[in-house]
Amino acid sequence: xxxxxxxxxxxxxxxxxxxxxxxxxxxxxxxxxxxxxxxxxxxxxxxxxxxxxxxxxxxxxxxxxxxxxxxxxxxxxxxxxxxxxxxxxxxxxxxxxxxxxxxxxxxxxxxxxxxxxxxxxxxxxxxxxxxxxxxxxxxxxxxxxxxxxxxxxxxxxxxxxxxxxxxxxxxxxxxxxxxxxxxxxxxxxxxxxxxxxxxxxxxxxxxxxxxxxxxxxxxxxxxxxxxxxxxxxxxxxxxxxxxxxxxxxxxxxxxxxxxxxxxxxxxxxxxxxxxxxxxxxxxxxxxxxxxxxxxxxxxxxxxxxxxxxxxxxxxxxxxxxxxxxxxxxxxxxxxxxxxxxxxxxxxxxxxxxxxxxxxxxxxxxxxxxxxxxxxxxxxxxxxxxxxxxxxx
Ligand SMILES: Cc1cc2nc3c(=O)[nH]c(=O)nc-3n(C[C@H](O)[C@H](O)[C@H](O)COP(=O)(O)OP(=O)(O)OC[C@H]3O[C@@H](n4cnc5c(N)ncnc54)[C@H](O)[C@@H]3O)c2cc1C
Numbered sequence: 001x002x003x004x005x006x007x008x009x010x011x012x013x014x015x016x017x018x019x020x021x022x023x024x025x026x027x028x029x030x031x032x033x034x035x036x037x038x039x040x041x042x043x044x045x046x047x048x049x050x051x052x053x054x055x056x057x058x059x060x061x062x063x064x065x066x067x068x069x070x071x072x073x074x075x076x077x078x079x080x081x082x083x084x085x086x087x088x089x090x091x092x093x094x095x096x097x098x099x100x101x102x103x104x105x106x107x108x109x110x111x112x113x114x115x116x117x118x119x120x121x122x123x124x125x126x127x128x129x130x131x132x133x134x135x136x137x138x139x140x141x142x143x144x145x146x147x148x149x150x151x152x153x154x155x156x157x158x159x160x161x162x163x164x165x166x167x168x169x170x171x172x173x174x175x176x177x178x179x180x181x182x183x184x185x186x187x188x189x190x191x192x193x194x195x196x197x198x199x200x201x202x203x204x205x206x207x208x209x210x211x212x213x214x215x216x217x218x219x220x221x222x223x224x225x226x227x228x229x230x231x232x233x234x235x236x237x238x239x240x241x242x243x244x245x246x247x248x249x250x251x252x253x254x255x256x257x258x259x260x261x262x263x264x265x266x267x268x269x270x271x272x273x274x275x276x277x278x279x280x281x282x283x284x285x286x287x288x289x290x291x292x293x294x295x296x297x298x299x300x301x302x303x304x305x306x307x308x309x310x311x312x313x314x315x316x317x318x319x320x321x322x323x324x325x326x327x328x329x330x331x332x333x334x335x336x337x338x339x340x341x342x343x344x345x346x347x348x349x350x351x352x353x354x355x356x357x358x359x360x361x362x363x364x365x366x367x368x369x370x371x372x373x374x375x376x377x378x379x380x381x382x383x384x385x386x387x388x389x390x391x392x
Contacts, residue, residue: 007075014081020058021089029054036093037261039353039362041216045095045171049129052096056126061100065108067114070124089256095171099123099130103176105249110193110234110242119174119195131172133163133196133220134243140165141375143178144188144240148222150179152236157181157227159195159202162219165369169205172198177227178243181236191239191259195231202226211361213351245296247371248315259298262329266295267357269336272356278339287335294328316384326366333363 008016025033029051035043063079065071094100104123107116122128139146148161159179168177175196182190187329198205200223207215234242273279273288301324305313336356337344344360347353353361367373381387 007078010077010081015087017060017082018089020060021085021091024054024058025089025091032092033090034092036095038093038366039210039212039214039216041093041095041168042214044092048092048095049126049171051092051256052094052126052129054126055096056124058061061096061126062104062120062124065104065120065124069108069120070323083257083261085257087260095124095168096126096129098132098168098172099128099174100374102132102246102249103130103174106176106193106233106246109245114230115195115233122173128174129168129172129176131166131169131198131220132246133166133169133175133177133372135165136162137164141372143243144191146178146180146191148177148179149183150177150181150192150194150227152181152229152280154230157192157229157232159196159222159225159227161193161222163222164219165208165217166205166220167217167369169198169220170207170215174198175220176233177222177245181239185237188240190237191243192236193233193239193242194227195233196222196225196227200225211364212353212358258325259295259302262295262298262325262332265332265336265355266291268355269332269339272336273339276339276341278341283341284335287331287338291328291332291335293330294324299326308384314384316380319371319376319379319384322370322374325381326373326376329359330363330366333360 007013029047032044032051040276052061059072060070060082061070063082064076065073067073082109100123104120107119111119119128121344123130133148134146136146136148146161148163149158150157150159152158152232157179159177163169163177164275166175175352177194177196178191179194180190181192184190196203198389202223204221204223206221208217208219209215210217218227232237269291270279270288271285278284279288298321301321305317305321333356337360340356344354344356347357371379378390382389
C-alpha cells in the first residue's frame with residue numbers, strides 16, 4: 001500500500017479499511033476472528049504474530065506516525081476509523097500493541113534519530129515485539145520505588161533486578177526497562193530508560209498463571225543482563241521523564257474500537273438473561289439497564305472528547321475513559337455470570353472457561369493495569385483539574 005501524504009476522505013478511508021480487512025482476515029487468518037482479546041492472549045500466538053506482519057505489509061501499523069519515519073501521518077480521526085473497523089471485523093487482539101502504542105510514540109518523543117532508525121522499522125513491519133518493564137514486586141503504583149539497577153561498563157549496561165506482571169514478555173524480542181542507574185539518587189531521580197534485548201543469557205522469563213488459567217504476563221529476572229550503552233532513551237538519569245511520557249500515551253487511540261466489543265458482550269449477556277429468565281428478576285433487570293446506560297455514557301464520552309478539527313483529545317481524556325470503562329467492564333463480567341445462574345460456577349474439562357466466566361475472571365485486572373482506578377483519579381485531580389498534589 002502506498003503511504004499517502006494528504007489524508008484520504010474519511011468515508012473512502014473507512015471503505016478501504018473494511019475492504020482490506022475483509023480480504024485479509026480470511027483464509028489462513030479466518031480462525032483468528034474474535035481471538036486474542038482480554039483473557040484470551042494465549043490464543044493463536046504464532047498465527048497472531050503472522051497477522052502482525054500482514055498488518056505491517058498492509059501499512060496499518062503506525063498510522064499516526066510521521067511519514068519521515070515510515071508512518072502514514074494520518075490524522076487522529078482516521079486512526080479512530082481504523083480501530084472501529086478493526087473491532088467491527090472481530091480482528092484479533094494485537095501482540096504488537098506495546099511496540100506500536102507505547103515504545104514507538106516514546107521514541108518519537110524522546111529517541112535519537114539513530115534509535116528511531118534502528119527500532120521503528122521492525123515495529124512498523126510487525127516483526128519486532130516489545131514488552132514494558134516497569135512494575136516490580138515492590139513498585140507498582142509507586143513506580144519511583146523501583147530497585148532494578150543498571151551500571152554502565154564500557155560499551156554495555158549491566159542490569160540486575162526483577163520486573164513483574166510483564167505482559168507478553170514470553171514472546172517479546174525487546175523490553176523497555178526502567179532501572180536505577182544512579183545508586184546515590186532517590187525516588188524518580190537517577191533512573192534510566194533502557195532498551196533491552198529479551199533473548200540473552202542474563203534474562204529469565206517465568207510465566208504467572210492468572211485466574212483465567214492462562215499466562216499473559218510474567219516475572220522477568222535480570223542477572224547481569226546487557227543492553228548497549230547507546231540504548232538509553234533520553235539522557236541517563238532522565239528515565240522518569242521518559243517513562244511518564246510513555247504512560248501519557250498508554251491506551252490512547254487504540255481503545256476507540258473497544259466499545260464495539262463491549263456492545264457485543266452486552267448483547268450476549270442480554271441473550272443469556274432472556275434464556276435463563278434472569279431478566280424477570282427486578283434486581284438483575286436494574287443492573288442490565290445500568291450496564292446499557294454505561295454503554296451510552298462511554299459512547300457519548302468518546303464523542304465528546306473528539307474536537308471538530310479532529311485534534312487529539314485533552315491529555316487526561318484517556319484517564320477519564322479508563323475510569324469509566326475499567327469498572328464498567330468489570331461489572332459487566334459480574335452481571336454476565338449472575339444472569340447465567342449456577343451454571344456459571346462450573347468450568348469445562350481442563351479449566352475451559354466460557355465467555356462469561358472469562359469476562360468475569362479477567363475483569364478483576366481491569367481496574368489495576370494501565371494504572372489502577374485510584375491512580376487514575378489522582379491523575380485527573382492533579383493534571384486535569386489542577387487540585388492540590390497528593391502528599392508524596
Ligand atoms: C493484566 C495486567 C497486565 C499488566 N502488564 C504490565 C506490564 O506489561 N508491564 C508493567 O510494568 N506492569 C504491568 N502490570 C502491572 C500494573 O501496572 C500494576 O499492577 C499497577 O500499576 C498497580 O501496581 P501494584 O500491582 O504494585 O499495586 P499497588 O501499587 O501495590 O496498589 C495496591 C492498591 O493500592 C492502591 N493505591 C496504591 N497507591 C495509591 C495511592 N497513592 N492512592 C490511592 N490508592 C493507591 C491501588 O489503587 C491498589 O488498589 C500489569 C498488571 C495487570 C493486572
